[in-house]
Amino acid sequence: LLTVSARKTSTLTLIKAIVPHKRCTTCGYKLHAICSIEGVFSDFDLTKASVHDIHYLKDVKLSHQNCVLLADKGYLSRNYQLDLFESNHIQMEVPMRMNQYDYKKQDFIFRKFRKRIETLFSQLCDQFMIRRNYAKSFDGFKNRILSKIMALTMIQLINKLNNRNINNLKTCID
Template structure:
């Protein structure tokens, strides 16, 4: 069921609807997604991902910071959660890993940006739950097809706008 939620990263204070979470490969290709009411905390969705798939390492943004969640995922699902650390946290990653982590997070953010701008994933006008899931699946399928075509044509994988003009 849709709910009111807050988005601290965008100009929207409060919105009505759902929030999406995705798991991507190291190349930025989405492999799993979950839809939750807008008032759901990002950290509540992670156990569902762990139950559905085998993801040994999950990189997350600052919204996933929780030592309890890290321990729970490691003990229960054997999943290592590595969220982006805040600058004032005492436990920090080594500098080489921080560079790799930020590079991978940039790829994920690029994927989210492309899904939002080119596939309009934030504006799905569905009337039923199944309609929403179908439209999400179609958009992810189109994204995957674009990446596949880029791979076949020897282009950069995430250059999806170029596929249309090729």
């Protein structure tokens, strides 16, 4: 989950939302993304900042099946997990909260892959400045987000073709 925001203008309506883990309110949109364990985006969606993360699973249910999704704690809902598994054989691996009843630490391999995904989002924020967006319309906003994700994917492709680590984004292109 990544909250991106845009400058408030008359043609771009922003939604105010409370972000409990950051203890603040934000105006903007959320970027929900699905990527491979290597860190390549396969699917993403923009929602209002006020929409709960769990509602994105309705879109996932329509487009994916027979897979394992590593999700963050915002997707922690046994009912949704059971529904996804029964309907599309999608297994959700969500780390438990430490104060949760019957707390079990998530397996190392899942923590390792989650770290790779979190690093990818950090690269989007730091190197591509995805949170800084001064679009004047929602279409412009979407296009800027799309172009930043596409640039990231193109760098990954170039790195793969040159037999380099695909997620080393600060490399010289030969």
